[in-house]
Amino acid sequence: MTVVRISDDAAALACGANAVAAAFAKAGCTIERVSSWGMHWLEPLAEIDGPNGRMGFGPLTPDDVASVLAGTSGKAIGTIAEHPFIARQQRFTFARAGKTRPLSLEDYAATGGWAGLKRARELGPEATIAEVTQSGLRGRGGAGFPAGIKWTTVAKAAGPVKYIVCNADEGDSATFADRMVMEGDPFMLIEGMAIAGHAVGACKGYIYVRSEYPHAIAKLNAAIALAVPHIAPFEVEVRVGAGAYVCGEETSLLNSLEGKRGEVRAKPPLPALEGLFGKPTVVNNVLTLAAVPWIMANGGAAYAEVGFGRSRGTMPIQLAGNVKHGGLFEVGFGVTLGELVNEIGGGTASGRPVRAVQVGGPLGAYHPPADFHLPFDYEAFAAADGLIGHAGLTVFDETADMSAQARFAMSFCAAESCGKCTPCRIGSTRGVELIDRIRARTGRQADKVETLPQMHNARKAPRTLGDEIELLEDLCETMKFGSLCALGGFTPYPVLSALKHWPEDFGMPAPSQEAAE
Amino acid sequence: MTDQDELDGILAAHAGREGALLPILHDVQAAFGHVSESAIRHIAQALNLTRAEVHGVVSFYHDFHEEPETRPVLKLCRAESCQARGVEALAAALPDNPRVKVETVYCLGLCSVGPAAMIGHEVHARLDAARLGALVESLA
Numbered sequence: 181m182t183v184v185r186i187s188d189d190a191a192a193l194a195c196g197a198n199a200v201a202a203a204f205a206k207a208g209c210t211i212e213r214v215s216s217w218g219m220h221w222l223e224p225l226a227e228i229d230g231p232n233g234r235m236g237f238g239p240l241t242p243d244d245v246a247s248v249l250a251g252t253s254g255k256a257i258g259t260i261a262e263h264p265f266i267a268r269q270q271r272f273t274f275a276r277a278g279k280t281r282p283l284s285l286e287d288y289a290a291t292g293g294w295a296g297l298k299r300a301r302e303l304g305p306e307a308t309i310a311e312v313t314q315s316g317l318r319g320r321g322g323a324g325f326p327a328g329i330k331w332t333t334v335a336k337a338a339g340p341v342k343y344i345v346c347n348a349d350e351g352d353s354a355t356f357a358d359r360m361v362m363e364g365d366p367f368m369l370i371e372g373m374a375i376a377g378h379a380v381g382a383c384k385g386y387i388y389v390r391s392e393y394p395h396a397i398a399k400l401n402a403a404i405a406l407a408v409p410h411i412a413p414f415e416v417e418v419r420v421g422a423g424a425y426v427c428g429e430e431t432s433l434l435n436s437l438e439g440k441r442g443e444v445r446a447k448p449p450l451p452a453l454e455g456l457f458g459k460p461t462v463v464n465n466v467l468t469l470a471a472v473p474w475i476m477a478n479g480g481a482a483y484a485e486v487g488f489g490r491s492r493g494t495m496p497i498q499l500a501g502n503v504k505h506g507g508l509f510e511v512g513f514g515v516t517l518g519e520l521v522n523e524i525g526g527g528t529a530s531g532r533p534v535r536a537v538q539v540g541g542p543l544g545a546y547h548p549p550a551d552f553h554l555p556f557d558y559e560a561f562a563a564a565d566g567l568i569g570h571a572g573l574t575v576f577d578e579t580a581d582m583s584a585q586a587r588f589a590m591s592f593c594a595a596e597s598c599g600k601c602t603p604c605r606i607g608s609t610r611g612v613e614l615i616d617r618i619r620a621r622t623g624r625q626a627d628k629v630e631t632l633p634q635m636h637n638a639r640k641a642p643r644t645l646g647d648e649i650e651l652l653e654d655l656c657e658t659m660k661f662g663s664l665c666a667l668g669g670f671t672p673y674p675v676l677s678a679l680k681h682w683p684e685d686f687g688m689p690a691p692s693q694e695a696a697e
Numbered sequence: 698m699t700d701q702d703e704l705d706g707i708l709a710a711h712a713g714r715e716g717a718l719l720p721i722l723h724d725v726q727a728a729f730g731h732v733s734e735s736a737i738r739h740i741a742q743a744l745n746l747t748r749a750e751v752h753g754v755v756s757f758y759h760d761f762h763e764e765p766e767t768r769p770v771l772k773l774c775r776a777e778s779c780q781a782r783g784v785e786a787l788a789a790a791l792p793d794n795p796r797v798k799v800e801t802v803y804c805l806g807l808c809s810v811g812p813a814a815m816i817g818h819e820v821h822a823r824l825d826a827a828r829l830g831a832l833v834e835s836l837a
Binding site: 223588 | 715720758802810823
């Protein structure tokens with residue numbers, strides 16, 4: 181009987197994978213629901229055993245099933261593993277993507293599962309941390325803090341109770357790699373958490389998943405129940421967020437886990453010393469913890485061999501927005517932005533020229549095509565007034581209005597601010613108003629209060645567009661340096677980058693051609 | 698079973714759990730469609746918190762509502778990646794249907810195949826005006 185593999189990842193489901201699977205089953209095929217390869221423009225993608233090996237077909241609808249089985253389908257893409265999009269990648273974290281059934285312990289063990297945990301137990305906690313330190317693994321949530329150093333701090337902290345917290349509150353637009361790990365390879369994340377627990381002396385782990393990911397929550401709960409004998413005495417529990425973007429910030433996440441409002445905490449104390457319930461806590465992103473089993477199984481040195489500068493290993497990069505070939509592309513650091521957008525992503529889906537690429541989610545900078553030479557590296561992007569964040573790329577075509585995008589960044593911050601610190605809570609709202617005035621090109625008259633004789637320091641003269649732009653820059657500076665966490669602190673990145681590269685959208689003269697080149 | 702019994706059952710199921718408030722509120726929201734003033738009072742008593750503390754948590758998170766929503770809800774993603782794929786034009790052209798609540802969410806993690814929407818736990822991607830309109834109509 182013909183075996184047909186179709187993903188049950190949320191992206192595949194959203195594109196109609198269940199209907200396609202049902203049509204194959206009706207035609208007498210055996211269906212295996214596997215993880216997604218990450219070639220989302222081809223979802224629903226089916227992989228079918230044929231005389232010439234496993235062949236891929238996509239994007240399919242139920243109507244295509246007959247022609248696929250007859251061998252006459254025009255949607256054949258050949259052997260999936262040899263597809264240029266896959267062949268160019270270096271898949272460490274996503275090595276099993278598309279190949280295994282997410283909840284099959286048999287598939288997991290047959291593809292090297294639990295080898296990392298086994299080796300960590302043989303080496304002991306100290307050597308495990310040394311291995312992770314040697315790998316050069318940095319936090320994949322955005323800050324890029326070295327995982328080995330964080331683990332060392334927690335390991336050395338006093339106290340019998342410690343926690344491992346996995347940050348799976350993946351709220352950034354353009355990011356879906358965490359979701360793909362949780363839905364496609366949940367045992368790998370659980371193994372990574374068990375290794376972290378073993379290394380720092382923690383017995384309990386929490387995975388904080390956003391409520392917008394019901395499929396990931398279901399898969400994780402099922403996987404945890406199956407994994408108990410493999411990870412004992414370590415325990416893992418899923419906790420579900422409640423729709424607050426700011427809970428992706430680690431201290432806010434800890435408050436939320438404790439059952440409080442998801443307000444940010446001031447640092448210090450570091451969560452590594454006083455984290456969940458005041459106990460030493462490792463807070464790592466899904467991708468950080470998911471990279472650990474590979475590192476432990478293959479050695480930290482092997483992981484560190486790949487990469488660029490101080491960014492070692494691979495990064496699961498997510499191509500999203502108006503891009504022709506959207507999906508997950510895991511590769512060593514150092515690939516350039518231009519290669520990612522034009523060669524790998526194939527340019528825009530609309531076929532129009534690229535105007536801007538936002539890197540790093542709602543708090544990341546907008547980059548013009550002039551930045552396409554930038555290598556994907558934490559330091560290189562920081563030097564270009566940007567960040568790589570969680571490595572999500574949103575591509576915009578020439579129809580994008582960059583002052584509208586800047587306004588959106590401010591309004592998003594206003595909607596999602598936890599309210600604890602003033603620059604973020606008030607600054608974001610003032611930012612929306614200011615950008616609205618700039619977009620309307622109205623300038624601003626001094627208001628009643630400002631013209632009162634008592635207001636000695638208030639400005640009495642109307643503000644011109646140039647004054648308003650200066651005020652916006654000033655506001656951004658206040659938010660950047662005065663906010664407690666990255667929400668208020670990084671909202672200026674999209675705003676200022678839009679203003680810098682596309683001043684014409686704000687009513688200012690466009691940069692000269694030479695400057696843009 | 699009365700509402701009170703059901704609430705007591707939820708509270709008993711989470712007794713002794715670390716940081717139990719969010720899981721309790723999720724269960725209450727799922728069971729009753731909202732977290733009522735009287736539910737807040739009972740939860741506060743069970744967890745030895747003040748009503749203000751519980752109210753503060755309920756009102757902080759977008760998922761919890763103090764008033765029931767009687768209409769079916771469609772969550773439409775309007776974050777950057779869906780914007781880049783044209784969701785704003787779809788949202789602007791969507792005819793108003795008083796029997797369906799179209800709610801904005803920021804990101805469903807379907808950023809490469811947007812515009813995307815979610816109804817309950819069911820996800821929909823590659824929406825165009827016709828498909829989004831049909832989804833809304835299917836709920837009305």
